[in-house]
Amino acid sequence: EPEVTQTPSHQVTQMGQEVILRCVPISNHLYFYWYRQILGQKVEFLVSFYNNEISEKSEIFDDQFSVERPDGSNFTLKIRSTKLEDSAMYFCASGGTEAFFGQGTRLTVV
Amino acid sequence: GIQVEQSPPDLILQEGANSTLRCNFSDSVNNLQWFHQNPWGQLINLFYIPSGTKQNGRLSATTVATERYSLLYISSSQTTDSGVYFCAVDPGANSKLTFGKGITLSVRP
Numbered sequence: 001e002p003e004v005t006q007t008p009s010h011q012v013t014q015m016g017q018e019v020i021l022r023c024v025p026i027s028n029h030l031y032f033y034w035y036r037q038i039l040g041q042k043v044e045f046l047v048s049f050y051n052n053e054i055s056e057k058s059e060i061f062d063d064q065f066s067v068e069r070p071d072g073s074n075f076t077l078k079i080r081s082t083k084l085e086d087s088a089m090y091f092c093a094s095g096g097t098e099a100f101f102g103q104g105t106r107l108t109v110v
Numbered sequence: 111g112i113q114v115e116q117s118p119p120d121l122i123l124q125e126g127a128n129s130t131l132r133c134n135f136s137d138s139v140n141n142l143q144w145f146h147q148n149p150w151g152q153l154i155n156l157f158y159i160p161s162g163t164k165q166n167g168r169l170s171a172t173t174v175a176t177e178r179y180s181l182l183y184i185s186s187s188q189t190t191d192s193g194v195y196f197c198a199v200d201p202g203a204n205s206k207l208t209f210g211k212g213i214t215l216s217v218r219p
Contacts, residue, residue, distance in 0.1 A: 037151075041211075042210065042211045043153070043209040044209070045207060048204060050204070091153060096204060097140070097141060097158075098141065098143065098155075099141075101152075101155070103150075103151075104151050104152060106151065
């Protein structure tokens with residue numbers, strides 16, 4: 001069964017560093033998403049991506065964040081100059097009417 | 111934006127018991143999904159159910175779209191059912207999901 005895969009599963013980074021989280025969506029899906037879950041809280045929408053451009057973004061998704069589809073299969077989330085409060089689980093999802101989630105990347109900023 | 115309320119916030123069951131988890135939402139939706147978040151943090155798709163009733167083994171779900179609620183039923187609960195259950199909705203058509211705060215289920219042996 002096709003699935004969304006994310007790498008790495010865990011990432012520890014120093015405050016101020018840049019991180020890139022990677023995702024391979026399900027191949028025939030057209031919409032891609034990033035969500036974030038701070039420990040113990042609900043899952044929050046960050047950004048959706050369609051037809052090689054951002055279709056919608058939340059107020060969380062500020063200039064510190066960017067997304068890219070560098071080739072036909074990968075979808076990345078870049079966080080510049082990480083802050084302690086960026087520590088969270090980041091989920092990639094793909095789909096259209098129904099969303100399918102990857103296993104998540106747990107980002108810890110120290 | 112749309113509001114999603116889940117109840118109860120916490121639920122403790124003895125193995126073998128049945129349970130009903132509720133999700134209320136504040137506006138009409140085109141997408142409603144139930145997820146189980148396991149202890150490793152993974153979000154497992156349970157149901158895509160913007161309306162109607164579906165069953166998958168010991169789990170079933172019903173969404174009454176006109177009354178803006180959905181129910182997830184777990185029968186003969188097992189310890190592996192423990193975790194957090196999220197309801198998520200989208201009033202649009204492209205799965206920009208708004209999640210509820212989740213229901214933490216603990217099933218004791």
